[in-house]
Amino acid sequence: xxxxxxxxxxxxQTLPAENAEAAFIAELRAGSQDAFAHLLxxxxxxxxxxxxxxxxxxxxxxxVLQDVFVKxxxxxxxxxxxxxxxxxxYRIAVHEASNHRRSWIRRHWREPVSVDDPDSPSAAAAxxxxxxxxxxxxxxxxxxxxxxVKQALASLAPPYRTVVVLREIEGxxxxxxxxxxxxxxxxxxxxxxxxxxxxxxxxASYVGKQHV
Amino acid sequence: MFExxxxxxxxxxxxxxxxxxxxxxxxxxxxxxxxxACWQQLEQMEAVGEELRALPxxxxxxxxxxxxxxxxxxxxxxKPWSQYCAEYWERFQEALxxxxxxxxxxxxxAVICFGLFMGSQVAPITDVPDVTVQLVTPARVQELAxxxxxxxxxxxxxxxxxNAEGRVKSYQVVSGEGSPEVMQGLDRMIYFSHYQxxxxxxKPTDGEVILSLRRITVRG
Numbered sequence: 001x002x003x004x005x006x007x008x009x010x011x012x013q014t015l016p017a018e019n020a021e022a023a024f025i026a027e028l029r030a031g032s033q034d035a036f037a038h039l040l041x042x043x044x045x046x047x048x049x050x051x052x053x054x055x056x057x058x059x060x061x062x063x064v065l066q067d068v069f070v071k072x073x074x075x076x077x078x079x080x081x082x083x084x085x086x087x088x089x090y091r092i093a094v095h096e097a098s099n100h101r102r103s104w105i106r107r108h109w110r111e112p113v114s115v116d117d118p119d120s121p122s123a124a125a126a127x128x129x130x131x132x133x134x135x136x137x138x139x140x141x142x143x144x145x146x147x148x149v150k151q152a153l154a155s156l157a158p159p160y161r162t163v164v165v166l167r168e169i170e171g172x173x174x175x176x177x178x179x180x181x182x183x184x185x186x187x188x189x190x191x192x193x194x195x196x197x198x199x200x201x202x203x204a205s206y207v208g209k210q211h212v
Numbered sequence: 213m214f215e216x217x218x219x220x221x222x223x224x225x226x227x228x229x230x231x232x233x234x235x236x237x238x239x240x241x242x243x244x245x246x247x248x249a250c251w252q253q254l255e256q257m258e259a260v261g262e263e264l265r266a267l268p269x270x271x272x273x274x275x276x277x278x279x280x281x282x283x284x285x286x287x288x289x290x291k292p293w294s295q296y297c298a299e300y301w302e303r304f305q306e307a308l309x310x311x312x313x314x315x316x317x318x319x320x321x322a323v324i325c326f327g328l329f330m331g332s333q334v335a336p337i338t339d340v341p342d343v344t345v346q347l348v349t350p351a352r353v354q355e356l357a358x359x360x361x362x363x364x365x366x367x368x369x370x371x372x373x374x375n376a377e378g379r380v381k382s383y384q385v386v387s388g389e390g391s392p393e394v395m396q397g398l399d400r401m402i403y404f405s406h407y408q409x410x411x412x413x414x415k416p417t418d419g420e421v422i423l424s425l426r427r428i429t430v431r432g
Binding site for chain 2: 031033036037040044045046048049052053058061062065066069070073074145146149150153164167168169171174189192193196197199200203204207
C-alpha cells in the first residue's frame with residue numbers, strides 16, 4: 001500500500017517564491033493594482049474551492065469569497081509576516097466561512113430545503129457530460145460518487161470537516177493547518193484521525209464496493 | 213509495540229500521512245500482516261482520502277471573477293478621508309481666490325471707517341467735576357468768611373442747618389460764650405460763608421454742618 005501522497009495542486013506551482021514573497025507583500029501594501037490582480041489570479045480558485053467545501057453552496061461561497069478578498073485588501077497593511085501569505089489568506093477564508101455558516105444556520109434553520117439543488121454534482125456532471133462527450137454511464141457514476149462523498153463530508157461536524165478539507169483536498173501539511181486554524185499540531189492530528197474515521201464509517205460500504 | 217487493534221488504529225492517520233516513527237511504522241506493518249480487519253480499515257481510510265482528492269475542484273465562476281476584479285479595483289481607487297478633506301480644502305481655496313483682493317480691500321476700508329467713526333465718538337475731557345455716586349453725602353463748608361470776633365477761651369461749637377440750595381436756614385450754639393458781641397460776629401460769619409448742600413441719591417437735600425470755632429492769636 002503506497003503511502004506517498006500527491007498533493008500537487010495547480011496554484012501551488014504558481015505561488016510566489018518564498019524569497020520573493022516579501023517583495024510581493026510590499027507591492028500589495030503599496031496598493032499596486034498588478035499585485036492584487038496577481039493575488040486574485042493565484043488565490044481566487046483555491047480559496048473558492050475551500051470555501052465551497054465549507055459552506056456547500058455556490059451563492060454563499062461567492063459571497064464569502066468576496067468578503068475574504070475585501071478583508072485581505074483591508075488587512076494587508078496590518079499583515080506582519082509572522083506566517084506565510086497563503087496561511088494568512090486561508091485563515092481569513094476559514095474564519096469567514098465559519099462565520100457565514102453560523103449566520104446561515106441562524107437565518108435559515110426554519111426554512112424548508114429544496115431538493116433541486118442547482119449546485120449539486122449531478123447537475124454539474126450533466127453539464128460536463130454535454131461538453132466533454134463522455135459516456136452517460138461514466139458521467140452518472142462520477143456524479144453519484146461525488147454526491148455520496150460530498151454528502152458524507154458535509155455530514156461531518158465543522159471542526160473535523162475543516163481539518164479534513166485542508167489536509168485531504170487542499171493538501172496542507174499539519175503545521176500549516178495548525179497555523180491556519182490557530183490550533184496545536186496535536187489537536188489537528190487528533191481531529192484529522194477522528195474525521196477520517198467518521199468518513200470511513202460513513203463511506204465504508206461505498207469504498208468497499210469500489211476498492212476492496 | 214502495539215498491544216491491540218484499537219491501539220494500532222490510532223496511528224492510521226499518521227501512517228497514511230507518512231508521519232509515523234520508523235519503529236511504529238515497522239510494528240504497524242507487522243500487525244497489518246496478520247490482522248485482516250485492521251488492513252481493511254486502513255485500505256478504506258486510504259480509499260476515502262483518494263475519493264476526497266478526486267473531488268473536482270470548483271473554479272471561480274467567470275462572473276464572480278469579474279466582480280472580484282471590479283471590487284478590488286474599486287477598493288484600490290477608494291481615497292482615504294484625509295485625501296478627500298485636502299481636496300475639498302483646495303477647492304474651497306480656489307473658489308475664494310477671486311474674492312481675495314476685493315475682500316482684503318473691503319476689510320481695510322471697514323477698519324479705516326471704523327477708526328474714523330470711533331475717533332469722532334470719543335468724549336472730550338471737561339473741567340466739570342463728576343457727580344458723586346455716593347448714596348448720601350453730608351453738607352460741607354466750602355469757604356468760611358474771614359470775620360474776626362472773640363470766641364472766648366473755650367471757643368464755640370455751632371450746629372448749622374443748610375438747606376438744599378446751600379443756604380443757612382438756622383444755627384444753634386451748642387457750647388461756648390453766647391454774648392451779644394459774639395453772636396453778632398457769628399451771624400456775619402455764618403451769613404457770608406459758602407456751603408455745599410447735603411445730597412441723597414445725587415439730589416441736594418437739607419443737612420447740617422457742625423462748626424468748631426476758636427480764635428487764634430499769633431504774635432508777629
